Amino acid sequence: MQKAEASRKIEARKRGNRPGFWFFRTSVRLFGLRGTYGFLYIVCLYYALCDRSAISAALSYVDRRFPGSGFLRRRLDVYRLFVSQGKQLIDRYAAISALAIFDIRIKGYEQFMALVQDSRQGLILLTAHVGNWQIAMTTLKDIGKTVYLLMRPEDNPAVQDSLHISREQVHIKIISPEQHLGGVVEIMNVLREGHVVSIMGDRSYGFNAIEVSFLGEKAWFPHSAFSIAAAAGCPVVVLLSVKVSAHRYVVDVSNVLYPRYEGRRDKREQLQQWVQKFVAMLERYINQYPYQCFLFHNVWREESKSATG
Amino acid sequence: MEDQKEKRLADIRxxxxxxxxxxxxxxxVTPDEIKDDEILFGDGLxxxxxxAxxxxxxxxxNFGLEVKDMEKGREIFYSIDTLARYVYENTKNKS
Structure with missing residues (x-):
């Protein structure tokens, strides 16, 4: 476990490190968004050819999304994924630093705002490593509630620096899943105060996962968002964002689930149904936007049942 | 006085x-099988x-209690006994 943890931290340092961010930051200032995308094609070529761990992480998804592909096609798909992710990272930085303006349309905004304002129990925002969930978060700064991100603050300090996410920031705060009991006491408290808690629905972060069907195979996804929502009596709003053109994003928050345990039926069975609904939404998204799925974590591996990250 | 407290704690447990x-x-698992000092999380129960x-x-x-202090959470959620003591301390003036 400690070895895996150390390895995860080393990998996080290797990719998306501070010099890398500095390079792209400077490039955006000097050459603009499209000019910086140009560098990206070269940098991603290196990763797609030489970074074994990154390739292996991406292939677990590529092989399920594009089954039966040959060696070259698989590598090309990995490359396209890396370029797509790189563009979205650059967009994120450019948006937050006001170096570029993006048209971000929110699908289901009115319903979402009604839930935020009506909900006395707060709500859970369930998202995944698809599209640009962080850019979507920037649109939530004016909702009048604090958004708490359940994430490891130590995961990648450079990414956080670039996003200007800090514990002190007023509208977006972090709850660490590494604190006692995975931070659930804090989560329940902020939900009770009517705030929003954002949870990645495709990463366990130490919480238990449940078996579902994903891209035609058995996979394990965490049920924490639904267990917490069922206990707290709050809704789960699914947030999926997609880059539809160079300067345009669509953030979809129109799918809302209301998990409530029915009678004495097996809770695990009920949780499984809710997680499967979420996974089905992800599948529809992935079928439409295959190169905006950055699920570089093997959710099909049985060890993901109790994955740490 | 002490007897009353012990009885109340036993009831809460x-x-x-x-x-x-x-x-x-x-x-x-039946309620009788849970020991008062058994660790609730991880090993134990x-x-x-x-x-959580x-x-x-x-x-x-059931008790109208909110655990606000995250630091105290670790000791409160340690065992049935620590939970019961937390409930007792925070409800004794209500009853």
Whole structure:
């Protein structure tokens, strides 16, 4: 476990490190968004050819999304994924630093705002490593509630620096899943105060996962968002964002689930149904936007049942 | 006075054990089988963080209590006995 943890931290340092961010930051200032995308094609070529761990992480998804592909096609798909992710990272930085303006349309905004304002129990925002969930978060700064991100603050300090996410920031705060009991006491408290808690629905972060069907195979996804929502009596709003053109994003928050345990039926069975609904939404998204799925974590591996990250 | 406190604590412990068995996914465990000092999470009773969610709600619904202090959470959620003492200390003026 400690070895895996150390390895995860080393990998996080290797990719998306501070010099890398500095390079792209400077490039955006000097050459603009499209000019910086140009560098990206070269940098991603290196990763797609030489970074074994990154390739292996991406292939677990590529092989399920594009089954039966040959060696070259698989590598090309990995490359396209890396370029797509790189563009979205650059967009994120450019948006937050006001170096570029993006048209971000929110699908289901009115319903979402009604839930935020009506909900006395707060709500859970369930998202995944698809599209640009962080850019979507920037649109939530004016909702009048604090958004708490359940994430490891130590995961990648450079990414956080670039996003200007800090514990002190007023509208977006972090709850660490590494604190006692995975931070659930804090989560329940902020939900009770009517705030929003954002949870990645495709990463366990130490919480238990449940078996579902994903891209035609058995996979394990965490049920924490639904267990917490069922206990707290709050809704789960699914947030999926997609880059539809160079300067345009669509953030979809129109799918809302209301998990409530029915009678004495097996809770695990009920949780499984809710997680499967979420996974089905992800599948529809992935079928439409295959190169905006950055699920570089093997959710099909049985060890993901109790994955740490 | 001390007897009354011990009796009240025993009642709370019994109630908590019943609630845990009823609401958590404890398979084939009866309230009597849970020891007062048994560690609730990890080794011991084997509860996980999501069971903690249920306990937070149980405390709120059944005793009107909210665990605000995250630092204290670790000692409060340690065993049935520590939970019972927390409930006792925070409800003794209400009853």
């Amino acid at each position: 019994e109630k908590l054990k019943g609630l845990l068995v009823e609401n958590l996914s404890l398979e084939d 084997g509860l996980d963080s999501l069971d 969610v249920e306990i937070v709600v149980l405390l709120q619904r």
